[in-house]
Amino acid sequence: MLSTISGDNIPTCGEPFLFFPLEGRNKVKRNLLKNLATLAIAGVLAAAPAWADSFKRTHEGETYKDFTLSTLEGEAKALSENLGSEGTILAFFATWNSRSEEVLSDIQKLHEKYGAKGLSVIGVNVEHAEWSPEEEPLIRKAISDAGVTFPVLVDKDFTVYNDYGVIAVPSIALIDGSGKILRLTTGYSSTGKYEFKDSVESVMGVEKKPVVAETKGYHPDTMALRNGKMAERFFDKRMYARAEKYALKAIEIDENYVDPYRLLAKIYKEAGMNDDAMAASKAADDIERALKANEQGIEKQPAEKPDDKNDGGGTSTKPEKIEKPHA
Missing domain, CATH: 1.25.40.10 (Tetratricopeptide repeat domain)
Known part of the structure; x- marks a missing residue:
């Protein structure tokens, strides 16, 4: 066929x-x-925010940079101790950016779907370069509104933000099971979000069925x-x-x-x-x-008929000639 x-x-x-x-x-x-x-x-027409392949100081193919930050409850967590066996999503966000809410919601869905299968999701809040206690309720509200259940760390002095070279929020890094950075997405545009999701599913071994x-x-x-x-x-x-x-x-x-x-x-x-x-x-x-028409021609083979030129009484299965299309 x-x-x-x-x-x-x-x-x-x-x-x-x-x-x-x-x-x-x-x-x-x-x-x-x-x-x-x-x-x-x-x-x-609506223009989507720019999508970038890399951060300023971090590139795809490199090994992740370890760091330790704390949650709003004061629990310290090191990235190296919270990596997923199959992959890790590291998402930088700020409550003042409207797309950050979409990112938190989207990666929460990925966390729910693949968390038990080896995917780790970690949020890193980068609200402002100088921390203010007034920002805590805003962060908590964003976490609550998105239904977040994965760890959210706070980069109060932008140490990790600068180390990774984040150029905008939201920005996401996808790390594979070996610790290499597979994809870096900045801005979370319509194109970027779907490509990032495809990358996550690829890391998780999801085969796309045509x-x-x-x-x-x-x-x-x-x-x-x-x-x-x-x-x-x-x-x-x-x-x-x-x-x-x-x-x-x-x-x-x-x-x-x-x-x-x-x-x-x-x-x-x-x-x-x-x-x-x-x-x-x-x-x-x-x-x-x-x-x-072509499919019908394949499924319905021409009926065999006696070949008068074949003295042995054989049959001919040669189909009728098909004309070429007009270009």
């Missing part, structure tokens, strides 16, 4: 875009996007699926330029993957570009039709 479709395996019914090769699709995409070099729709396409016999490329999911997430957040970027990336990886085409149709419809939306939708319909 074929996993991808190309060339002579594709049926045609004479329509110009029944199933077009990659170069043809690129031409269609260029036509669709000729007025969308930058999809800037006033009042709709989504099986509706059409039997065809499975979208795993990376195409990932980009497609990112596109959907950005679309849900009304971040259409980013959604378009990831949808096109998914198509570039796997041109037979229908969902990104349908998402592009939605994006262009939201932008008021009805002709482009219709073109993207038609491309999706045509590709899906060809995939289904």
